[in-house]
Amino acid sequence: MMGHFGEKFTSFFNNRWLVFVAAMWVQSCGGVGYVFGSISPVIKSSLSYNQRQVARLGVAKDLGDSVGFLPGILSEVLPLWGVLLIGAIQNLIGYGWVWLVVTGRSPVLPLWAMCILIFVGTNGETYFNTAALVSCVQNFPKNRGPVVGILKGFAGLSGAILTQIYALLHSPDQASLIFMVAVGPTIVAVSLMFIIRPVGGHRQIRSSDGFSFSIIYGVCLILAAYLMGVMLVQDLVYVSETVITIFTLILFFLLLFPIAIPITLNFFRDTKSPAEEALLLSPDKQESSKSGDDSQDIIFSEMEDEKPKEVDLLPALERQKRIAQLQSRLAQAAAEGAVRIKKRRPHRGEDFTMMEALIKADLWLIFFSLMLGSGSGLTVIDNLGQMSESLGYDNTHVFVSMISIFNFLGRIGGGYFSERIVSDYAYPRPIALAVAQGFLAIGHFLFAFGWPGSMYIGTLLVGLGYGAHWAIVPAAASELFGLKKFAALYNFLTLANPAGSLIMSGVLASSIYDSEAEKQAHGQNYIHRGISFSFSSFLRAEESLKCKGTVCFFLTSLILSGLCVVAIILSLILVHRTKPVYRNLYGRSRR
Secondary structure, three states: OHHHHHHHHHHHHHHHHHHHHHHHHHHOOHHHHHHHHOOOOOHHHHOOHHHHHHHEEEEEEEEHOOOOHHHHHHHHHHHHHHHHHHHHHHHHHHHHHHHHHHHHOOOOHHHHHHHHHHHHHHHHHHHHHHHHHHHHHOOEEEEEEHHHHHHHHHHEEEHHHHHHHHHOOOOOOOOHHHHHHHHHHHHHHHHHHHOOOOHHHHHHOOHHHHHHHHHHHHHHHHHHHHHHHHHHHHHHHOOOOHHHHHHHHHHHHHHHHHHHHHHHHHHOOOOOOHHHHHHHHHHHHHHHHHOOOOOHHHHHHHHHOOOOHHHHHHOOHHHHHHHHHHHHHHHHHHHOOOOOOOOOOOOOOOOHHHHHHHHHHHHHHHHHHHHHHHHHHHHHHHHHHHHHOOOOOHHEEEEEHHHHHHHHHHHHHHHHHHHHHHHHHOOHHHHHHHEEEHHHHHHHHHHHHHOHHHHHHHHHHHHHHHHHHHHHHHHHHHHHHOOOHHHHHHHHHOOOHHHHHHHHHHHHHHHHHHHHHHHHOEEEEEEOOOOOHHHHHOOOOOOOOOOOHHHHHHHHHHHHHHHHHHHHHHHHHHHHHHHHHHHHHOOOOHO
C-alpha cells in the first residue's frame, strides 16, 4: 500500500501539469514591473523626486524587465531551480533595499544608485520568466501557443493580483507595498523552484489534455472578469475590511483551483487506455531515435537535402519507406568509409544556435516587428496616467488597472487563436501578430483624437494588442529556431521592448509632451524648435510641466499608429517567408 502511494506521489511530482500550474503561480506574482505605477508615488514623495527623476526610474525598470541575456545563458549551464533562486535573490535585494531607503531604515542613495536597485529587482523577473517558459515549452511541445500565452498572461496580470492582496493588509503605510513586492515573489519562487523543470512532458500526452486546457482557459477568463469587477466595486463604493478579505480569499481560490488538474490525473484517473498508450508510443520511439549518436541525425539531414525530388510526390507512407531505405544505405556506406557525412547548417524549424539564428533574416523581422509593435504599446503603458490626465480624467489608476487586465486577456487570446491558426490550418503563426498590431494601430489612432469614450476603447485595443505579442512571438521563435537555445533566443527578442520604449517614450513622447506643456505654461505660441534629445538633458533634474488637451499626445499617437502599420508589413513579410515551414511542421498532422 505504501509502495503504491509512493509511486503515485512520484508520478504526481513529475507530472507536467503540476509544473505548469506551479509556473503559473510564479508568474502570477513575478511581473513586479507592472506594480511600478503603484509604488512610484511613495518613492516620489518620500525621496522628494520630481516627475523626470521618477521617469528615469521607469526606464531602469523597463531595462530590468527585458535584459535577460544572463538568465538565458545560465539556464543552459544551471538547473532551473538555480535560475529561479538567483531571480528570487535579485528581487529581494533590489526591492528590499528600495524599501529600506524609502522607510528611512537605510541612508538615502543618489538617483543613479536607486536606478540600479530598481533594475536589479525588476531583472529578477526575467529569471522567473525564463525558468517558467523553458520548462513548460519543453513539457508541452505540441501546445506552445496556449502555454506561452497563459504564462505570459499571468505575468501581465500580476500587478492587479498583487494590488488586491495588498488591499488585504489594510496598511496605511504605502511603503509596505514595496516590502510585499520584495518578499512575496521571493517566497513563492523559492517554495516552487524544485517543481519547475522539464519532466519529459512529450511522454505524458493524454486524450484529456484538451479538456484540461479548457479548464485553465475558463479559470483565466473568470479571473480576469473577477478582478475587473472587484476593481470597479472598490473604486466606486466604500468597501469594508471584511468584504475586502472575502474578495481576496476568492482570488486565492481561483489561483489555487488549477492544482485540481494534476491531482485528478494522478490520484483519481483510471489506468491508461489503449488509445492513450498509442499516443505515448510515438514520442517514445522518437526519443529513442534521438538518443542515438549524432551521426544518425546528420545522415537524416543529408537525406533531406539529397533525396530525389520525386520522393516528395509519393504518398506519405511510401515516401517514408523510400527515405528509410535510402537512409539505411547511406548509413551503411558511411560505416564502411565509402562516403563522408558533412553536417550542414540547420533549416528553419530545426534547432539553431544563437549565432546561427542571428544571421537569419526571419529573426530580425521578428525583432523589428516586435520593437515597433510592443514598443508602442509599452509607451502607452508608461504614459497612460498622463494621457488620461491630459484628457480630464481624475481616476487615472482605473485605466492602469484596465490595461493590465486587457494585457492579460491579449496574452491568453493571442496564444489560443494563434494555436488554432497553426494547428487547424497549418498557416504561419505571425499572421496573428499582424492582427494584434492592427489592434494597436487603431488604438493609437483613437488616442490621437481623444473622442468621447475613445480612451476606454483605445485602452482595450492597446492592451489586447500589446499582450498578444508576448504569447505569439516566443511560440513563433521556438517553432522557427527550435527549443535547444530557446532561452537565449527569447531573451534576445525581449530586448526589442526597451529599445522601442526608449525611442518612442523616452525620446518621442516625452519631447513632444514637454514642448506642448511649455507652450501652455507660457501662454504663447513658440516657433517649433524640433524634437531634441541628449543624455546631458536626460540626466538633469527639472521640474516637470503639465499639459492639458488632446494636443499633448496627438502627434505622438499618430506616429505610433504609423509605426504599427510598418510592423504589420514586416509581420506579413515573415508570414510569406515561413509558409513552407509551417506546412512542414503542422501540415502532416492534418492529413
